Amino acid sequence: MFGMSHETFLLLDAVVTVIGLIVLITKFKLHPFLALIIAAAFLGLTSGMPIGTIIKAFQDGFGGVLGFVGIILALGTMLGKMMAESGGADQIAQTLIRAFGKDKVQWAMMFAAFLVGIPLFFEIGFVLLIPLVFIVARRTGVSIIKIGIPLLAGLSAVHGLVPPHPGPLLAIGVFGADIGKTILYGLIVALPTAIIAGPIYGTFIAKHIPGHPNQELVDQLARESDSAELPSFGITLVTVLLPVFLMLLKTFADVVLPDGNIFRAFMDLIGHPISALLLALLLSLYTFGYKQGIGSNQMMKWLDASLAPTAAIILIIGAGGGFKQMLVTSGVGDVIGHMAVNAQISPILLAWLVAAVIRIATGSATVATITGAGIVVPVVGMIPGVNRELLVLATGAGSLILSHVNDAGFWLVKQYFNMTVAETFKTWTAMETILSVVGLGFILLLSLFV
Numbered sequence: 001m002f003g004m005s006h007e008t009f010l011l012l013d014a015v016v017t018v019i020g021l022i023v024l025i026t027k028f029k030l031h032p033f034l035a036l037i038i039a040a041a042f043l044g045l046t047s048g049m050p051i052g053t054i055i056k057a058f059q060d061g062f063g064g065v066l067g068f069v070g071i072i073l074a075l076g077t078m079l080g081k082m083m084a085e086s087g088g089a090d091q092i093a094q095t096l097i098r099a100f101g102k103d104k105v106q107w108a109m110m111f112a113a114f115l116v117g118i119p120l121f122f123e124i125g126f127v128l129l130i131p132l133v134f135i136v137a138r139r140t141g142v143s144i145i146k147i148g149i150p151l152l153a154g155l156s157a158v159h160g161l162v163p164p165h166p167g168p169l170l171a172i173g174v175f176g177a178d179i180g181k182t183i184l185y186g187l188i189v190a191l192p193t194a195i196i197a198g199p200i201y202g203t204f205i206a207k208h209i210p211g212h213p214n215q216e217l218v219d220q221l222a223r224e225s226d227s228a229e230l231p232s233f234g235i236t237l238v239t240v241l242l243p244v245f246l247m248l249l250k251t252f253a254d255v256v257l258p259d260g261n262i263f264r265a266f267m268d269l270i271g272h273p274i275s276a277l278l279l280a281l282l283l284s285l286y287t288f289g290y291k292q293g294i295g296s297n298q299m300m301k302w303l304d305a306s307l308a309p310t311a312a313i314i315l316i317i318g319a320g321g322g323f324k325q326m327l328v329t330s331g332v333g334d335v336i337g338h339m340a341v342n343a344q345i346s347p348i349l350l351a352w353l354v355a356a357v358i359r360i361a362t363g364s365a366t367v368a369t370i371t372g373a374g375i376v377v378p379v380v381g382m383i384p385g386v387n388r389e390l391l392v393l394a395t396g397a398g399s400l401i402l403s404h405v406n407d408a409g410f411w412l413v414k415q416y417f418n419m420t421v422a423e424t425f426k427t428w429t430a431m432e433t434i435l436s437v438v439g440l441g442f443i444l445l446l447s448l449f450v
Helices: 006-026 032-046 051-086 088-100 102-116 122-140 144-161 166-175 179-206 215-221 233-256 262-270 273-292 296-329 332-343 347-362 365-376 378-382 388-398 408-416 421-446
Strands: none
Touching: 006 032, 006 332, 006 347, 006 365, 032 051, 032 296, 032 365, 051 088, 051 166, 051 233, 051 273, 051 296, 088 102, 088 122, 088 233, 102 122, 102 144, 102 179, 102 233, 122 144, 122 408, 144 166, 144 179, 144 388, 144 421, 166 179, 166 296, 166 365, 166 388, 179 233, 179 388, 179 421, 233 262, 233 273, 262 273, 296 365, 347 365, 347 378, 347 388, 347 421, 365 378, 365 388, 388 421, 408 421
């Protein structure tokens, strides 16, 4: 077509489609859900796919993603809501602050965010823990930037690298990775990455930008909880980390036990992400609910309220799944895969780079993750020995880079921390970029051993 080979045309078609997707989201401010549908339809039509195949491919991609991730999102959000409303998250933070002391309070904030962030969306974790930043800053006299950047790094690291967060789960589904191994590798990469981008960078940048919190927000949000009313630290930790423990145990059983073993089959059941999160949610109804004297009606209101904010995210994820399937069905993915093989580009570096470009352009980590994974997935079948779990982490790390003015998180941080745009770039944007680049470095290092 137009004097080009079919492969060249498909590649150009994909480039035009992704640019169009970016323009629709950034220039025309179209909702990502609609933009992804339009982009998928455009790619299907221009690549020569029959109309029936276009519709079926999109439906299969949409349903295939939400059949798994939609359930995970709902259960994880409910668990996070129970932890937030009961005061479990506050208990984790307060306990760690007491353990680390005033001089190392920034480390306490990073670890608190790292633990609390496991079952929570970044935005929910941020809103949940930002009052703690104000309280600690007021109690200790420590700079709000020195406290806040480590908290943001802890939340963002688990958001991009550790299941059951939506981004890593999406990539796990696309690449066919093992969830237990991804959790293990994700924790290995995320913790040192968060340390470098959080307490270490936060302590440095706070010397130049100490920050001055908005007094109205401090007065409104810095209400201190009565620790006697909170769930215990141990109970909170067990409840929140139960799904992670069960998924890791499933992977361990798969490695050491033979097929057909009864215990292995049982662990495959309770260690599945859906089962593991369901069990943790049911446990939370007791530990965060009945044990705290909270009635069934109140818990029902919490659970109902938790689902409303996830509706848009779920629709974007589903549409992203449809777009990913269009890339695969149209043959674009195979062309990119062959190019990567011929160019001898590291699949891990390719996954990070594609996700990073889309993240910078669209401002959406979710769009970057699922689109990037869809583009890179054909490489898995073409290069023997590619570690699928590390591809998941590389895509997640790429999706964190260079948050700027097209990202809602940028403005969220700017307003709550009462910074100028320039100060937000030097703190939040720099921290996210450090997370992404350092995370890639640790992933490449880990690839030498796994």
